[in-house]
Structures are given as structure tokens and as C-alpha cells.
Amino acid sequence: MLKVWAVVRREFIERVRQKWFWVMALVGPLFFGAIILLPQLMLRGGGVKNIAVVDGTTNGLGQRVTAALDTAAGLDGHRVFHVARVPAGPQVIDSLRAQVEAKGLEGFLIVTDSLVDYGRAEYLASNVSSFTAIETIEHNLAQVVFTLRLERAGVDPAVVGKARLPVALGTQKIAGGKATQESAAQGFSLAYFMAIILYTSILIYGINVMSSVLEEKTNRVVEVLVSSLRPFQLMLGKLLGVGAVSIFQFLIWAVSARFLLSRRGGGGGAPQAGQVFQIPHVNVETALVFVAYFLGGFFLYSAMFAAVGAISSTEQEARQGQQPVSVLLMVSFFAMFAMINDPNSTLAVTLSMIPFCSPIAMPVRWAAGNLPISEVAASLGILVASIVLVTWLASRIYRVGILMTGKRPSIPELVRWVRTA
Amino acid sequence: MTQPILVLDRVTKRFAGHVAVDALSLVVPPGVIYGLLGPNGAGKSTTIRMIMNIYVPDGGTVQVFGEPGGRDHSARVGYLPEERGLYPKMRVLDVLLFLAEMKGMDRRGARAKALQWLDRLGLGDWAQRKVNELSKGMQQKVQFISTVLHDPDLLVMDEAFSGLDPVNSQILKDTVLELRGRGKTILFSTHIMEQAEKLCDHVCIIARGKKLVDGTLADVKRTRSGHHVLVNFDGARGDADRIFADRRLATKADVSGQFAELELAPGADAQQILQALVSSGARLSRFELAEPSLNKIFIDLVGPEAAHPDMRPEVAHA
Numbered sequence: 001m002l003k004v005w006a007v008v009r010r011e012f013i014e015r016v017r018q019k020w021f022w023v024m025a026l027v028g029p030l031f032f033g034a035i036i037l038l039p040q041l042m043l044r045g046g047g048v049k050n051i052a053v054v055d056g057t058t059n060g061l062g063q064r065v066t067a068a069l070d071t072a073a074g075l076d077g078h079r080v081f082h083v084a085r086v087p088a089g090p091q092v093i094d095s096l097r098a099q100v101e102a103k104g105l106e107g108f109l110i111v112t113d114s115l116v117d118y119g120r121a122e123y124l125a126s127n128v129s130s131f132t133a134i135e136t137i138e139h140n141l142a143q144v145v146f147t148l149r150l151e152r153a154g155v156d157p158a159v160v161g162k163a164r165l166p167v168a169l170g171t172q173k174i175a176g177g178k179a180t181q182e183s184a185a186q187g188f189s190l191a192y193f194m195a196i197i198l199y200t201s202i203l204i205y206g207i208n209v210m211s212s213v214l215e216e217k218t219n220r221v222v223e224v225l226v227s228s229l230r231p232f233q234l235m236l237g238k239l240l241g242v243g244a245v246s247i248f249q250f251l252i253w254a255v256s257a258r259f260l261l262s263r264r265g266g267g268g269g270a271p272q273a274g275q276v277f278q279i280p281h282v283n284v285e286t287a288l289v290f291v292a293y294f295l296g297g298f299f300l301y302s303a304m305f306a307a308v309g310a311i312s313s314t315e316q317e318a319r320q321g322q323q324p325v326s327v328l329l330m331v332s333f334f335a336m337f338a339m340i341n342d343p344n345s346t347l348a349v350t351l352s353m354i355p356f357c358s359p360i361a362m363p364v365r366w367a368a369g370n371l372p373i374s375e376v377a378a379s380l381g382i383l384v385a386s387i388v389l390v391t392w393l394a395s396r397i398y399r400v401g402i403l404m405t406g407k408r409p410s411i412p413e414l415v416r417w418v419r420t421a
Numbered sequence: 422m423t424q425p426i427l428v429l430d431r432v433t434k435r436f437a438g439h440v441a442v443d444a445l446s447l448v449v450p451p452g453v454i455y456g457l458l459g460p461n462g463a464g465k466s467t468t469i470r471m472i473m474n475i476y477v478p479d480g481g482t483v484q485v486f487g488e489p490g491g492r493d494h495s496a497r498v499g500y501l502p503e504e505r506g507l508y509p510k511m512r513v514l515d516v517l518l519f520l521a522e523m524k525g526m527d528r529r530g531a532r533a534k535a536l537q538w539l540d541r542l543g544l545g546d547w548a549q550r551k552v553n554e555l556s557k558g559m560q561q562k563v564q565f566i567s568t569v570l571h572d573p574d575l576l577v578m579d580e581a582f583s584g585l586d587p588v589n590s591q592i593l594k595d596t597v598l599e600l601r602g603r604g605k606t607i608l609f610s611t612h613i614m615e616q617a618e619k620l621c622d623h624v625c626i627i628a629r630g631k632k633l634v635d636g637t638l639a640d641v642k643r644t645r646s647g648h649h650v651l652v653n654f655d656g657a658r659g660d661a662d663r664i665f666a667d668r669r670l671a672t673k674a675d676v677s678g679q680f681a682e683l684e685l686a687p688g689a690d691a692q693q694i695l696q697a698l699v700s701s702g703a704r705l706s707r708f709e710l711a712e713p714s715l716n717k718i719f720i721d722l723v724g725p726e727a728a729h730p731d732m733r734p735e736v737a738h739a
Contacts, residue, residue, distance in 0.1 A: 002522070003525070006519060006522035006523065010511075010515075010519050013515075014510065014511060014515075215508070218506070219506025219507060219508065219509070220506045221506055221508065223473070223502040224500055224520060224567070224568075225523055227473040227492065227500050228523040228524055228525075229492060229495075230492065403470075403475060403476070
């Protein structure tokens with residue numbers, strides 16, 4: 001109908017004309033990039049650490065350990081330690097302790113001959129929760145001890161060297177009967193990335209719908225509109241218009257991402273093993289799942305936000321009223337990590353069927369693991385049915401609410417609004 | 422007789438706990454300016470919202486152009502709500518085009534007419550500016566254009582003159598008269614009787630949701646006319662208060678400052694009052710036998726508690 005189209009058009013054009021739309025279009029990717037890179041930066045230990053190895057060994061083990069740690073590389077491929085070997089002796093421990101306290105030294109490792117026999121060593125440091133440091137020390141000690149034990153048993157050092165060649169575990173996701181070249185890290189990044197975009201976009205555009213409703217209500221244009229078209233048409237036009245804006249926003253992001261990646265050289269070569277976040281490979285199916293669940297989530301939540309806008313008379317009331325709706329969306333966002341870890345757990349399956357959670361839960365499961373298409377279909381079916389129901393309920397509240405001023409209605413009043421024809 | 426433009430038949434609207442409009446019936450013939458008058462809270466806005474199909478009546482029927490009221494007629498009806506507002510961040514022309522589209526106009530036709538109206542009301546240079554850059558008076562003009570842009574046959578204005586400055590008030594009045602001249606029908610509500618008396622052909626006075634009187638302005642005045650005396654003092658009032666309180670002379674006196682409107686007691690002679698006033702030392706600038714003013718009728722009907730409708734300071738009496 002032409003009038004609905006006019007409402008869609010107004011919502012779209014007025015929003016795209018606003019500065020904030022273009023700010024989002026430009027700053028959005030930076031924002032999402034920061035969210036994704038931040039955990040990675042936080043995992044990184046922050047520079048090369050000075051440590052000492054207190055050598056109480058008699059067979060050159062100390063030198064070997066020192067050499068191994070000094071060249072050790074962390075997850076990000078950077079050198080972790082700067083190592084100095086200190087022969088054991090009286091007062092050494094005390095003076096090193098003093099240095100650690102004075103922040104001249106991160107920590108020190110005590111190795112004795114018992115390392116090879118019993119596999120024991122001690123690390124004393126100002127920070128023993130540094131994941132990278134502990135991991136690196138343990139790993140390198142194990143390697144050195146392993147080599148030494150084999151040599152003691154008479155194995156040729158050359159053979160030992162060969163035996164130590166690392167194994168690289170290549171992971172492939174099986175989806176739709178074919179294996180895709182996708183590392184676990186990529187799957188994780190994709191799930192994480194989609195969850196964040198879905199959550200923020202549904203929230204932002206839902207609240208956009210809410211403030212648009214509230215604006216028409218407070219400036220009373222709604223009276224003129226409602227005397228010309230049915231409230232449901234008005235609400236529908238708003239949802240479609242704001243929805244179109246969001247799709248347009250995604251298109252801008254997608255095109256600019258493609259452009260940037262192509263400039264960087266074909267999407268970034270072979271992924272480095274061990275990197276936690278990688279630019280994931282997004283295929284057509286994934287993009288479709290993403291768009292389908294975004295639209296589903298957007299319509300479901302926007303209908304609710306529209307009802308909240310309609311029952312509020314001021315910005316402040318609207319802010320309060322939207323909280324329960326936002327919390328509903330947050331549930332599935334926080335369950336994300338559990339779902340990535342085990343995409344087929346009872347929790348994950350349940351959440352991906354509940355319509356208020358599925359817009360985030362299902363794409364996360366999709367990215368993290370192999371999903372039967374029947375489950376996606378069932379979840380989408382439930383979502384669409386819920387959208388119809390929720391939109392119907394919301395439009396009945398909306399219809400009465402937009403013409404009401406004064407105090408916010410109570411729950412029993414809302415029920416009466418929905419019931420009355 | 423030609424078919425009425427608007428017919429309300431025992432229309433009732435209840436809100437939680439009270440009846441806002443109680444079995445109200447009225448008939449608006451074509452080509453007239455019809456005033457829906459009443460004190461604040463009388464049910465004027467509720468009645469208008471039912472006419473505009475914003476509220477659904479709990480009882481009774483509304484007929485517009487001889488058919489059940491509804492949004493189907495929106496292309497032929499212009500509506501100015503009581504509380505004014507536009508989209509503050511939109512450009513003036515875009516707002517007008519959007520609202521015209523809501524009334525079923527196509528954008529191209531609407532654009533030409535909108536520019537014409539903007540020029541006519543002196544806003545030609547503002548078409549591409551944002552609404553919130555306009556002064557309050559300019560915004561009122563834009564809103565008025567939005568109600569008449571689609572050339573409606575029926576124009577419905579709730580509290581048409583409230584908040585208008587004298588210039589805009591005059592423009593509105595001229596436009597309303599011009600529309601009537603072209604055979605359009607105008608219904609507006611107001612609680613300012615001076616406005617209604619100058620403009621309306623027909624009036625309907627309501628209070629507490631009920632109709633008190635309706636008909637042509639002349640009929641309403643005639644049926645309500647006792648012998649009315651209008652008195653204007655010129656400074657000294659003499660013993661006016663005692664004379665007006667004499668029930669053998671005047672059954673009712675509505676005094677405000679230098680002005681008084683009296684209803685003569687049966688058998689009383691206006692000359693007696695004049696003589697009494699002059700001999701008590703009052704100086705008069707006017708002493709007139711007249712029909713009652715609409716204001717007087719209104720106050721008599723509605724009761725003294727509504728005698729001073731809230732006259733907002735910005736309200737103009739042009």
C-alpha cells in the first residue's frame with residue numbers, strides 16, 4: 001500500500017540523512033575491530049620479560065634451559081624472555097628476590113639436577129598468573145628434559161632432533177557434507193564476531209524504532225497519521241523502514257570490508273597457527289543465516305521496542321521500559337561462550353529454539369559447529385511464528401498507546417488493551 | 422436541503438471511570454463554519470478525535486460525507502490536532518510532502534502545491550530548511566499548510582486559534598473564510614467565544630460531554646435573547662454594583678471591570694437603569710440594548726464555574 005511505502009521511505013531517508021548513520025558506517029567497523037582485537041591484546045604479555053635462571057646443575061642442563069627460554073616464542077610469535085644464567089651459590093636467591101621486588105627482574109627459575117630425574121623446577125616471580133610466561137617455561141623445560149632423557153638412554157641426538165619435529169594439527173569443519181578449510185580459531189572468531197554484530201545491531205535499530213514511535217507520539221503528528229492510515233500500517237512502515245536502514249548499513253560494511261581485505265592482498269594468506277582471532281571465511285550460507293536471523297531478531301525485538309515507545313510519554317520512561325527487552329536479548333549474548341564451546345549442548349540447542357534467543361544463539365552455533373539443516377529450519381519456523389504473534393500483540397498495545405498521554409499503563413491495563421478490539 | 426457533511430448520532434465515549442462524550446448528536450451542513458464550543462474538559466477534543474476516527478465511539482455513529490466515518494475519507498478531510506508538532510529534524514518541504522502522501526496525494530502534485538502555499542504564507546525561502554530552524558509562528562504556518570494542502574472538503578481544527586500570534590491568527594481566519602467561499606466546510610473547536618462569534622455560522626455548545634444548545638448562531642442568539650443591556654463605564658462607576666444587584670431591574674449581571682452585560686428583569690425598563698446609573702455618578706461611554714453575546718450565552722449555559730475559561734496570555738483576540 002502506498003501510504004505504508006511513504007512511511008518506509010520517510011524512515012529510511014531521514015535516518016540515512018542523519019550524521020550518526022554515517023558515523024556508524026565509518027566508526028562501526030573500527031568499533032567491532034577493537035572489540036575483537038582487545039582480548040587478543042590482553043592475552044599478549046606485553047613485551048619481553050627479564051628473567052634469570054639459577055643454575056644448580058652439574059651437567060650443562062642450566063645452559064640448555066637458558067638457551068631454550070631465551071629464544072622461546074610466544075603465541076603471537078614474539079620473543080617472550082630475556083634470560084640471564086646465574087650460577088647457584090650462597091646469597092644468590094636473596095639478591096634475586098630483592099631484584100624482583102625492585103622490579104628489575106620479572107622472576108627467576110631454579111633448576112637443579114633433579115629436573116631430569118624427577119621433573120621438578122621452581123619459578124619465583126612477581127606475577128605467576130601470566131599465562132604466556134608459565135606456558136612457555138613449562139613447554140621448554142619439558143622439551144629440554146625430554147631430549148636429555150633420551151640422550152641418556154643412548155639415543156642419537158640427531159634422531160632426537162627428528163623426533164621433535166612439531167606436528168601441526170590442521171582442523172577442518174565438516175558442514176553440509178563437505179569439509180571446509182577452516183581452523184578452530186576461525187570458527188570461534190566468526191561466532192564471536194556475528195554475536196557481537198547481531199547483538200549491537202538488533203539493540204541499536206530496535207531502539208531506533210522506539211525513539212521514532214516516541215517522537216511521533218510526543219509531537220502529536222501521530223494523530224494526523226492515525227487519522228489517515230491504520231496504526232498497524234504505521235508500525236509496519238516503521239519496522240520496514242528502519243530495517244532497510246540496517247541492511248543498508250551492513251551493505252556498506254560488507255563492501256568496505258571486501259575492499260579493505262582485497263587491498264591487503266587476497267584476504268590474508270595462510271592463517272598463522274596458534275593465533276586466537278583470525279579473519280574468518282564467510283561463505284554464502286553463513287551470510288544467509290546471518291541476514292535471516294538478523295532480520296528475524298530485528299523484527300521481533302523492534303515490535304517490542306515499538307510497543308515500549310508507544311506506552312511511554314517521555315524519553316526517561318522509554319529508557320526504563322526498554323530495559324526488560326534489552327535484558328531478554330542479553331541472555332543469549334552472555335551464553336555465547338558456552339555455546340561456542342559446545343554448540344550441541346542442551347543449553348545451546350534450547351536457546352537456539354527459543355525465539356527471543358535464537359537470533360543470536362543460532363548463528364553462533366552455526367559458525368561454531370556443524371548443524372543439521374532441520375534444526376535451523378525448526379528454529380527459523382518458531383522465530384517467524386513468534387514474530388507474527390509478538391507483532392500482533394505489540395500492534396494492539398501500540399494502537400492504544402500512541403494516543404495515550406500521562407501515566408504509563410500497568411500490566412493489567414496492557415492486557416486489557418490487547419483484549420479490546 | 423443538501424446532504425450534511427457530517428452527522429453525529431448519539432455518539433458516546435467513555436474513558437476509565439468517566440463519560441467524556443455523552444450521546445452527542447450534531448449535524449454540520451456543507452459550506453459553513455461550524456464552531457464546537459465548550460469549556461476545557463467538555464469533550465471537544467474527544468468528539469473531534471471520534472470524527473477523525475482516531476477514537477472509536479463506544480456508542481452511536483459518525484457519518485462523514487453521508488458514509489460511515491473512517492480513514493477512507495482522509496483524502497477529503499484536513500485535520501489540525503490540538504497539540505501541535507511536526508518532525509523537528511525534517512526539512513519543511515519533506516514534512517509537507519510526507520503528510521500529503523498520508524492523505525493520498527502523489528508527491529509531484531503535492532510538491533507544486535506545497536511550494537505555492539509556502540510562497541503565499543511568506544515561507545518560500547524556507548522550504549529546504551529544517552523545521553527546528555523555524556520560529557514557532559512559522560511552524561504553525563507549516564502545520565496549517567499541511568492540513569489544507571490536499572484541498573480537503575472538510576477541515577477539522579481542534580482549538581484552532583490557541584497559541585497563534587495575532588498575525589497568524591488573522592491569516593488563519595482569512596484562509597478559513599476563503600475556504601468557505603469555495604464551498605468547503607470548516608469545523609473547529611474553541612473555548613474563546615469572541616473568535617467563534619466572529620467566524621461561525623453554526624455553533625454547538627457542549628459541557629461535560631453533553632450538548633447544551635446548537636443551531637445557527639443567529640438562532641441560538643434569538644432563542645436565548647432576553648432584553649440585554651451592554652454597559653461600558655468611562656472611569657467612575659457610581660453606585661453600579663448596587664443597581665445591578667437589584668433583582669427588580671436586572672435578573673443577571675455579568676460584570677468585568679469597565680464592562681457589564683445585564684439581563685433585564687421582566688417588566689423592567691432599561692431607561693430606569695440608565696437613569697439610576699447616571700444619577701449615582703457613573704460615567705458611561707456606552708449603553709446599548711442588544712442581543713446577548715455568545716460569551717454571555719455560553720456562561721449562562723455552562724455555569725459560573727466555567728465563567729473564566731483559561732485565557733492563556735499568548736492567546737490573541739484579533
